[in-house]
Amino acid sequence: MSLDARALVGIIMGSSSDWETMEHAVKTCEELGLPYEKRVVSAHRTPDLLFEYAASAEKRGIEVIIAGAGGAAHLPGMAASKTVLPVLGVPVESKALKGLDSLLSIAQMPGGIPVGTLAIGKSGAINAALLAAAILGGKYPHIREALRKFRAAQTGRVLANPDPSAGTFPRKNGPRKPQKKRKPA
Ligand code: RP5
Numbered sequence: 001m002s003l004d005a006r007a008l009v010g011i012i013m014g015s016s017s018d019w020e021t022m023e024h025a026v027k028t029c030e031e032l033g034l035p036y037e038k039r040v041v042s043a044h045r046t047p048d049l050l051f052e053y054a055a056s057a058e059k060r061g062i063e064v065i066i067a068g069a070g071g072a073a074h075l076p077g078m079a080a081s082k083t084v085l086p087v088l089g090v091p092v093e094s095k096a097l098k099g100l101d102s103l104l105s106i107a108q109m110p111g112g113i114p115v116g117t118l119a120i121g122k123s124g125a126i127n128a129a130l131l132a133a134a135i136l137g138g139k140y141p142h143i144r145e146a147l148r149k150f151r152a153a154q155t156g157r158v159l160a161n162p163d164p165s166a167g168t169f170p171r172k173n174g175p176r177k178p179q180k181k182r183k184p185a
Contacts, residue, residue: 007037008140009132010062012053012079014042014069018092022068024122025090028129032146034136037062043074050075054082063139064132067115068125070094073105076115086135088128089115 009029013022022038029036041050057065065083067076068090076089091102099120107117116131118124130147137144161167 006035007061008063008136009034009036009129010053010057010065011036011038012041012065012067012075013038013092014040014044014073014075016040018068018070021092021121021125022066022090024125025066025068025129028126029132032129032133032143032150034129034133034143034146041067041075041079043069043078044072047078050078051082054079057083058085064088064135066090066125066128066132068092068128069106070099070102071096071105073102076106076117077109077113080109080113080115087115088131089117090124090128091117091120093121 011022011025011029013019018040026036026038039053041053043050054065062085065079065085065087067079067087069075070092071094073089073091076087080087089106091099091106093099094101103117103120106115109115118128118131130150133143133147133150137147
């Protein structure tokens with residue numbers, strides 16, 4: 001496996017079709033300056049790779065695993081079964097059941113093998129990276145400070161945009177431009 005030796009966060013996903021969701025975990029890691037690695041690891045299509053990845057992650061220096069999967073989303077649970085590292089599961093929104101299948105597959109772990117389950121989709125992917133930062137922040141003060149900064153900036157954006165008709169939270173680029181009025185038909 002060609003993976004980043006400096007990575008603290010391992011971001012895995014069941015399919016390249018999960019990227020649209022999981023790229024938000026990657027972007028958030030980048031925003032926080034968290035060293036990460038990313039790759040497709042499928043519980044069903046590449047089970048041997050999944051076992052190898054999860055079993056070797058700790059030795060390779062990974063401290064938190066973020067695993068995103070959809071449908072019969074066994075990746076986070078199976079990864080958790082092969083490591084004592086914290087595993088954060090992101091339910092990817094499936095076409096058939098809107099991610100409820102993914103959510104239940106990831107959340108309903110048997111007692112003894114926990115997976116920290118996040119929200120379905122983009123919010124879950126962002127929050128998985130933030131939670132990884134919170135976990136790592138206990139050991140790495142600069143990561144805790146990066147998280148503090150992220151939160152302060154987010155709060156600042158909300159306070160700077162109190163008018164709800166000007167745009168939706170959280171807009172990084174300021175309030176939305178006023179829309180042109182449509183001519184009556
Ligand atoms: C899961 O099956 C993956 O995590 C993905 O969300 C879903 C569909 O995969 P593809 O058929 O798009 O590769 O294992």
